[in-house]
Amino acid sequence: MAPIPKPPAEAGDNPDTYVGLDADRAERLARDRGWSTVRSLPPGAIITMEYREGRLNFEVKDGQVARAWKG
Structure with missing residues (x-):
């Protein structure tokens, strides 16, 4: 029997703590805190709405x- 897959890591911090930070610094901090995927998006980007455990999304404006x- 195949092993049960383990979902990606999801940090326990609040996403609001990243608002206002420099985008590069925020991404490094998120990875250090345990987020398995960090995605930076421009304002108004068209994205799919599926929820991915372990993913943190950033809307980045002017860096x-x-x-x-x-998700």
């Missing part, structure tokens, strides 16, 4: 995180 959310 700073304007919004952050899980």
